[in-house]
Amino acid sequence: MKISELARRADVTTKAVRYYESLGLITPGRLANGYRDYDEDDVRLVREIRALHRLGIPVERTRPFLECLAAGSAYADDCPASLATYREAVDELTERIEALTARRTTLIANLNAAARRGSAVVPPAAHGDGEDYLTLPADLPTPEDDGAADHLAGTAMPALTLLDTAGRAIRLDALGPRRTVVYVYPLTGRPGTDLPEGWNSIPGARGCTPETCGFRDHFQDLLEAGAGRVYGLSSQDCGYQNEVVERLGLPFDMLSDPALGLAGNLGLPTFEADGMRLFKRLTLVVRDGVIEHVFYPVFPPNAHAEQVLSWLRENPLRGGAATAHSD
Structure with missing residues (x-):
């Protein structure tokens, strides 16, 4: 031939x-x-x-x-x-992986240090209204599992594109083969801005800032445990989200979904407060475009990053597709 x-x-x-x-x-x-x-x-x-x-x-x-x-x-x-x-x-590939892992660890450490060094976190005393968004009241009501997230595990992510705080268009069904942690929350409080009326009495509403700080503080641990990326997601616009990233010194980007498109596509639970429709707090672990695991309800929010970290460590990837299940 x-x-x-x-x-x-x-x-x-x-x-x-x-x-x-x-x-x-x-x-x-x-x-x-x-x-x-x-x-x-x-x-x-x-x-x-x-x-x-x-x-x-x-x-x-x-x-x-x-x-x-x-x-x-x-x-x-x-x-x-x-x-x-x-x-x-195999030996050569192992050496390359070890070298890349060392470089990745150093980059993450530098990212964390730079993010915190430039952080403009406002201490509670400077809020002016006596509201401390970093501390949770002792009497917060515990959200109940109403079954609103039972259908999510094993579901494909929608072909929905959202903007992140770096200005990139992120397509949710193309997050890649590594695990992506997407923690979905109602809204983060901002110093000098009142929270919706009765916020503390709504089960699962209060605690977005402590939750976000938890993911910030455990970011490197999450990556080392197998998470490829971490995103926070709410219905707040990109400008609001960018302020949160800067103020809290976050080493990861946030996603903005002001139209609650993810809720519409996946049937995510939501609630009403002060005339606003907001996401209920939950976390998705996504792999290869499919929801592998769901955390719902989330409580307490300030310990949730540790809960996700524990799950990642207890369920390491071993080459095959992991079994999807929810809490």
Whole structure:
């Protein structure tokens, strides 16, 4: 067969085929007119090279696998030399992972330090109205599990795009294969701004700022436990959310959903306060576009980040899809 046919069947470019030939990995026959003539063995060899390269094994180091096939083995990794090449590749990959992990840890530490250094957190005494949003009243009512989130575990995230506080458009069904923690809350109080009337008496309403501070303080722990990203989400606009990120020194971004689109798409529980429709507090653990786990109701909010952290540690990913369930 011609080189174009080989390239098509092996799903590579003709340039790649010529490169493999230059390395002596494949040796085509020659027709009477001098043209190259490839056969089924060449197709198999090129496919093997492509598969190994996708695993991270350089083309130049695929020779032991090809020689194994040429020796009559049913599989390219039936030979000791092939296994040795696997081990070398694993060792090199492990070194790269360790180096990247160390760099990631340093970056997270720098991010946390920089965020807190520039934080403009207003101490309670400076509020002027006696309201301390960082402290929870001792008599807060406990929210009951009304079953409003029972349907969420195992549900696909909607193709809904929301803006984050970095100005990026985040599509909720494309958060990626790593776990994303999205804690959904009603609203954060702002110094000098009154909370809705009767806020403390609404089960599950009070505590958004302490909850957010908990996720801030445990951010690095959450990433080390397997969370790829953390987002806070409420119906407050991006300007309000940006103020929260700056004031509390958050190392993660917040999502704004003023139209409560997520509630409409997923049937999330909401409530009314001062004429506003607000999200009830809950947390979603999302993986591969599907809700893997749901925390609902959330109480106490100031300890919730630790609850999420404990779940992540108790349910590590082991390569396969995790079983979805809710609290």
